[in-house]
Amino acid sequence: MMLYVVLFFTFFSLFLYVLLGGADFGAGIVELFSSRENKKLNRDTVYKVMGPVWEANHIWLIILIVILWIAFPHYFNIIIIYLHIPLTLVLLGITMRGVAFIFRHYDAVVDKSQDWYNRMFRISSLITPIFLGMSFGSLVSGEIIITDDYSETTFAEIFMKPWLNIFTFLTGLFYASLCAFLASTLLIGETTGAIRKMYSRKSAIFTVVLVIIGGVVLLYGYSTEMVFVMDFLQNTLSLSAIALSALMLIPLWRSIKKQHSILTRIFAGMQILLVIFAAVNTHFPNLIITQNTEVDMLAGIAPPAVIKVLGISLIIGGGIILPGLFHLMRSFNMIRIPTRSSEKDW
Numbered sequence: 001m002m003l004y005v006v007l008f009f010t011f012f013s014l015f016l017y018v019l020l021g022g023a024d025f026g027a028g029i030v031e032l033f034s035s036r037e038n039k040k041l042n043r044d045t046v047y048k049v050m051g052p053v054w055e056a057n058h059i060w061l062i063i064l065i066v067i068l069w070i071a072f073p074h075y076f077n078i079i080i081i082y083l084h085i086p087l088t089l090v091l092l093g094i095t096m097r098g099v100a101f102i103f104r105h106y107d108a109v110v111d112k113s114q115d116w117y118n119r120m121f122r123i124s125s126l127i128t129p130i131f132l133g134m135s136f137g138s139l140v141s142g143e144i145i146i147t148d149d150y151s152e153t154t155f156a157e158i159f160m161k162p163w164l165n166i167f168t169f170l171t172g173l174f175y176a177s178l179c180a181f182l183a184s185t186l187l188i189g190e191t192t193g194a195i196r197k198m199y200s201r202k203s204a205i206f207t208v209v210l211v212i213i214g215g216v217v218l219l220y221g222y223s224t225e226m227v228f229v230m231d232f233l234q235n236t237l238s239l240s241a242i243a244l245s246a247l248m249l250i251p252l253w254r255s256i257k258k259q260h261s262i263l264t265r266i267f268a269g270m271q272i273l274l275v276i277f278a279a280v281n282t283h284f285p286n287l288i289i290t291q292n293t294e295v296d297m298l299a300g301i302a303p304p305a306v307i308k309v310l311g312i313s314l315i316i317g318g319g320i321i322l323p324g325l326f327h328l329m330r331s332f333n334m335i336r337i338p339t340r341s342s343e344k345d346w
Helices: 002-032 038-047 052-071 073-083 083-104 113-139 156-160 164-189 195-221 226-232 234-246 249-257 261-283 304-332
Strands: 288-290 295-296
Touching: 002 038, 002 052, 002 073, 002 113, 002 164, 002 195, 002 226, 002 261, 002 304, 038 164, 038 195, 052 073, 052 304, 073 083, 073 288, 083 113, 113 164, 156 234, 164 195, 164 261, 195 226, 195 249, 226 234, 234 249, 234 261, 249 261, 261 288
Parallel strands: none
Antiparallel strands: 288 295
16 A cells, blocks of 8 residues: 555656756746847746745655655666766756856846856756756666676766667757746746736747657657657557647647636646656556666565555655645745736736
């Protein structure tokens, strides 16, 4: 019973980090691909709306890592060893982004260094989710080589090729575009007037970009006969989830056009949920595909006593964290950005 609780919190944490953390990264990506005037508008918007809660998003990544470390040590061991390079780059990107965010808003001296902080924030907001997406893609790319004999393989074959290839780069771009889509969509409800219209327009643009890159990922995987993609295309439930996601694009675009703050968030969250479900359902519990075999996530799990204690801890912790996080976001995210525009607020 407790194993199901642990699994629920594992994928629930993954979902919330992709959703909230993705929107966090996406704010910088939207700013990066904006005009000079809109860059300043976006910077002020992000500071007032997301600034008070942005660090809270990383709690879901921490919870996910802790669960994998304690409950699924064999699975965690493979990830942390063979993907230590891209994960280190992700950590550096998160750190650089955090430093840039702090100094560009709270630095005691305002000078030309602010331009460097702004550039650091925007660039790290783009490269960090790309490396994170590449890490996700490498788990199912079939390029990982699990071996104890390092004399027969090179460093590049073991630690570089699994995450540094065309498929993983495409998945990295897919996640980065997903982040930009989430940020622009979620910020529709936190702004008014001309700024809201700007985010509505960017949300529609990044939705199209997301669909195109997602299609390219599947086409590339199909053309190279990747195991994960081929199994994905033969999995009825996963295809049904993606089909439902595609159908939901219609009401999503309509809500974006009409600038509905609540509906856009609901449809955006459903898109993320369906995509994650489709990907996980395709190969669960074999969520790592290597060159020679598939790694069962449930193989080599922690002893039942550990799973029981972890499950109870997650239930108690969830009962404390979730209401607190909801109150935090409700308290700060109700801020509206003033605008000089006299246009009607939809």
